[in-house]
Amino acid sequence: MNNHTLQQMTLENIARACGGTYVGEDTLRGSEITGAVIDSRQVEPGYLYIPIRGERVDGHRFIPDVFEKGALAVLSEEPLENPAGPYILVASSEQALKDIAEFYRSTLAIKIIGITGSVGKTSTKEMISAVLEQKYNVLKTEGNFNNEIGLPLTILRIRREHEAAVVEMGISEFGEMHRIAKVAKPDICVMTNIGQCHLENLIDRDGVLRAKSEIFDFLKPDGHIVLNGNDDKLITVSEAHGVKPIFYHVEDGTAPAADITYEVTADEIENKGLRGLNAVLHFPEEDCQIHEPIPGVHNVYNACAAACVGRIMGLTNEEICEGISHAKTIAGRTNLITVGELLVIDDCYNANPVSMKASLDVLAQADGRKIAVLGDMGELGENECEMHYEVGKYAANQGVDVLFCCGTLSEELAKGAQRGHTQVMYFKTLDKMMLALVPYLRNGDNVLVKASHFMEFSKVVEAICKAWEE
Known part of the structure; x- marks a missing residue:
């Protein structure tokens, strides 16, 4: 077995996972793919190419090109005449992508941290990744790959060397989070806040909370939930499918909720302007001074979320604070x-x-x-x-x-x-x-x-x- 292949991702298993029909040489049914992409320019030898029909371009037109690049197989929504390699006939490439990623997720022992919320998903993802990288080999969402196409593609980027994955989960309508949570099956769900996003579909903040709470639908029984204890909507979540949330809180002038025990709190925030900020994190065992290099006081919330995840994942408080000090921004995000x-x-x-x-x-x-x-x-x-x-x-x-x-x-x-x-x-x-x-x-x-x-x-x-x- 090639060390670069995706374990158990044979063409036969893929066809079964997405309810497709395998068309090609029987000798290749047991071959494992080395990756899966929807962009023909990213195809490498051994890859599965998944053509998506877009508003402007139909990915099916690139099927001959990807075989020339060494693709092992392709999906197709229509029968192919004289293809240069095997293909799997499916009703919908988009649905098949989710089904394939869901199957692949079922083969992985890796811990997946799913992040949602109205604001701060990407900066929280970066902060959590920086913390976990103190101990683990981490894969994280790239760019805007956080929706019904991007999330499955992120799952399919997980390789054997990865020990944790931090994935963004973005939505704009009811039911969407349920569908991507079914693929990701997160071990830890992090919710940053409930704001005024996608109100044309979700109506109001209560609707946003309901839609984003669908992330809990596929939380594992031994999973964890991390919530922002400063958010008036999130503090109403007492449990989900038997899992009680862990809360964090930032001193912002509002009193902490009397009936909530906080895993991590932050205060003594010293704003250093564009040079970042200093703060004190309070853990159950000790207090730690942190320096956060990213500007904006709102980033203290991200640090607290990352600290909660770090503790769940077995990091020491020292490792957590060191990770926070190494957090970076990405293009387009402060x-x-x-x-x-x-x-x-x-x-x-x-x-x-x-x-x-x-x-x-x-x-x-x-x-x-x-x-x-x-x-x-x-x-x-x-x-x-x-x-x-x-x-x-x-x-x-x-x-x-x-x-x-x-x-x-x-x-x-x-x-x-x-x-x-x-x-x-x-x-x-x-x-x-x-x-x-x-x-x-x-x-x-x-x-x-x-x-x-x-x-x-x-x-x-x-x-x-x-x-x-x-």
Whole structure:
């Protein structure tokens, strides 16, 4: 057996797992795949290629190419004429992907930590991974691979050397979390908060809680639940399928709940601005001083969540605090980029009212001119205009010197910011905004770039960096 193959992932087992029909040489039925992808450009020898029908491109058209690259087999929603290798005929490639990943998960002894919540999933994932890496070989979600396609692909990236996996689990509608939890079957469920995300489908925060609580549907009987004890909705969760949650709490001026015992608490928070923060973590046995290199007081919550997971996974308090000190940001998530004498806060991966305000809090700590480049926030439901207006108001109150914004809803954001001393520049399109923004910047400026992913504000970061590197 090839050491690089996925154990028990033979073509015969894969076909059985997804209810497909194997078509090809019988001698290959027992062959194990070496990986599985939906992007034909990522195919390597021995891989299973899973073609997805998208709005613009049908992955089936690349089937001949992947066989040339050495793919062991492919899935297909239609019979293939003279294929260059075996294939598995399925009704739906997307459903088959989930079924295959679910089967693969059943063969693994690895502990999986599933993270959900309205805000902070990615930064919490990074923090938990940094802590667990003090003791384990950890696989973690890459990019935005946290939905019904991304989560199964993340599971299929787990290899024999991995000892723990930290996976994001994002949703936008009821039932979706149930479907991805069925694939991941997490050993530890972490919920960061219940906010105002995807309200067009989930209606209100109670709906968000119900939808995200579907993560508990496939929690293992000996599993663990880690919840933010500062969140008024999460503290109402007393148990799920017989598992009692572990809570953490951050001193933020509100009193801890009297009827909850906290595994980890944090206080004495010292904000060091863009250099991160210091705090004291209180464990049942001792107190530990921590330094967190990521800016933003909200990241203390991520540290507490990571500390709870670390304790469940058998790390010492010293290892936990050391891991926290090594946490890093990733592109698009409060990622600090210094270009020349300009500081860019790249936070353009996604946005909602809570994360917008948290990013503005980070910008407010900077020395020099504070420039916010903001765009539309998606999926906020019927109160979306009011929410954009409130963020604009918040930007002005936080002392933002100049606000650049574009997008249909951001016209409300601009209106909210037209108060105090904030200079507001509103544009209908991204291109027009960038033409005005780049030459406007000067040495010593601090620039926050943030909007929902569909606004493509990564182009703004690229344009600024390109201009200032020249």
